[in-house]
Amino acid sequence: MTAVEPDAAQRLAIATDGDVVRVRQAVRALAQGARLSLVDQTKLVTAASELARNTLIYGGGGEAVLSELTNGRRTGVRVEFRDDGPGIGDLDQAMTDGWTSGNGLGLGLSGARRLVEQFEIDTAPGAGTRVTIASWSR
Amino acid sequence: MPGADAARLAEILESRRADISAAWLDAVITELRGRTTRSEAEREQGEILDALVGGLRHGGLRLTDPAFDGLRGLLADLSATRARLGFTPRETAVGVFALKEGLYTLAADEQGTGLVELMSLVRLVDDLGLFTFESFAAAREAIIAEQAEQLLELSTPVVKLWEGVVAVPLVGTLDSARTQVVMEKLLQTLVDTGSEHAIIDITGVPAVDTQVAQHLLKTVVAARLMGAECTISGIRPQIAQTIVALGIEFGDISTKATLADALVAALRANGTAKSAIG
Ligand SMILES: Nc1ncnc2c1ncn2[C@@H]1O[C@H](COP(=O)(O)OP(=O)(O)O)[C@@H](O)[C@H]1O
Numbered sequence: 267m268t269a270v271e272p273d274a275a276q277r278l279a280i281a282t283d284g285d286v287v288r289v290r291q292a293v294r295a296l297a298q299g300a301r302l303s304l305v306d307q308t309k310l311v312t313a314a315s316e317l318a319r320n321t322l323i324y325g326g327g328g329e330a331v332l333s334e335l336t337n338g339r340r341t342g343v344r345v346e347f348r349d350d351g352p353g354i355g356d357l358d359q360a361m362t363d364g365w366t367s368g369n370g371l372g373l374g375l376s377g378a379r380r381l382v383e384q385f386e387i388d389t390a391p392g393a394g395t396r397v398t399i400a401s402w403s404r
Numbered sequence: 405m406p407g408a409d410a411a412r413l414a415e416i417l418e419s420r421r422a423d424i425s426a427a428w429l430d431a432v433i434t435e436l437r438g439r440t441t442r443s444e445a446e447r448e449q450g451e452i453l454d455a456l457v458g459g460l461r462h463g464g465l466r467l468t469d470p471a472f473d474g475l476r477g478l479l480a481d482l483s484a485t486r487a488r489l490g491f492t493p494r495e496t497a498v499g500v501f502a503l504k505e506g507l508y509t510l511a512a513d514e515q516g517t518g519l520v521e522l523m524s525l526v527r528l529v530d531d532l533g534l535f536t537f538e539s540f541a542a543a544r545e546a547i548i549a550e551q552a553e554q555l556l557e558l559s560t561p562v563v564k565l566w567e568g569v570v571a572v573p574l575v576g577t578l579d580s581a582r583t584q585v586v587m588e589k590l591l592q593t594l595v596d597t598g599s600e601h602a603i604i605d606i607t608g609v610p611a612v613d614t615q616v617a618q619h620l621l622k623t624v625v626a627a628r629l630m631g632a633e634c635t636i637s638g639i640r641p642q643i644a645q646t647i648v649a650l651g652i653e654f655g656d657i658s659t660k661a662t663l664a665d666a667l668v669a670a671l672r673a674n675g676t677a678k679s680a681i682g
């Protein structure tokens with residue numbers, strides 16, 4: 267999407283279980299401000315919850331950068347999750363429903379992609395992981 | 405501490421006790437006006453001075469010395485009590501640091517208290533004050549952890565709705581620790597009440613992610629192993645759509661729109677079971 271300018275950015279550290287809750291709450295507040303529908307708010311918050319927890323558990327901690335977006339009449343929220351963890355070697359496998367290297371349900375990454383409008387992931391072994399999601403008002 | 409002799413320090417404190425106590429007491433009363441009474445402060449200071457002199461008699465020079473075990477215990481108790489009474493860190497530490505005011509009276513007169521002795525005593529009071537401060541912080545932390553735990557318990561009420569039916573309404577943001585506590589409590593209540601039905605109501609939950617779902621699924625499986633059936637109620641439209649998009653499958657777990665619907669279904673199942681037996 268072009269001509270998109272972040273209005274303001276907010277950085278939140280992800281180092282504890284409590285931080286995951288805080289990221290969720292901050293995303294919810296922004297989503298309400300951007301006038302996302304209740305369903306889209308809930309989806310975005312849930313996706314953020316999944317990605318924040320992955321950042322914590324698999325990335326060994328990192329941060330979330332939240333920004334409000336404007337594109338003409340539409341407003342949106344973008345959240346970027348960054349960590350300097352091990353990165354993901356086989357991305358296709360990681361994105362497969364039900365695949366987990368830990369003991370989760372293996373639905374966080376693949377599910378998050380289905381929950382939001384935009385989903386991008388940038389990762390490589392040894393180079394950390396960066397996942398960006400965004401959703402927009404209708 | 406070269407030069408300072410513990411027995412000599414004890415002797416100084418003993419011989420000048422009246423002057424030291426008076427100045428110390430005045431300083432504390434000024435600082436803690438309204439927070440403590442004069443007689444209360446006097447009693448505390450008496451205990452501290454006794455323990456201090458006792459420790460010095462046994463050869464202690466630094467607070468960490470075994471000779472001061474009693475004094476450390478006393479200060480720890482005092483700090484914990486103050487933490488519970490809502491004293492600030494400053495109000496707590498000042499009660500001990502103000503002992504210096506008492507020591508300064510020794511410097512001001514000409515009764516032969518040497519600089520080395522005075523310095524040693526002042527240094528000891530610094531130890532006392534810092535120790536008090538640390539004890540206070542530890543006590544506050546313990547109180548906060550205790551309160552957080554109580555809150556966790558309080559915010560997860562598992563109730564017996566009916567004979568044989570227990571329910572837990574989940575409210576608010578669920579983090580891992582809380583979900584775990586709720587689920588354990590629910591299973592325990594099933595056992596304690598001999599119930600065969602559990603209802604987990606998620607009307608008050610703003611989002612269900614895969615971790616919360618996993619906790620729910622595990623609880624249902626565990627309840628089944630104990631011979632009980634679980635119903636999940638109160639799945640709102642936005643939560644239902646999110647769960648579907650995530651790809652979570654609740655399989656053959658029974659769900660109901662409201663807690664009331666779930667209760668009716670549970671009672672019906674109970675009735676059927678009873679009439680089948682009877
Ligand atoms: N930030 C990350 N850093 C490294 N590996 C990750 C990261 N996020 C996800 N993964 C990998 O992708 C897998 C799938 O993630 P996900 O779909 O969220 O499922 P789950 O969290 O249940 O394992 C994880 O098990 C993990 O191996």
Ligand SMILES: [Mg+2]
Pocket residue numbers: 316319320370373374375
């Ligand atoms: Mg995950």
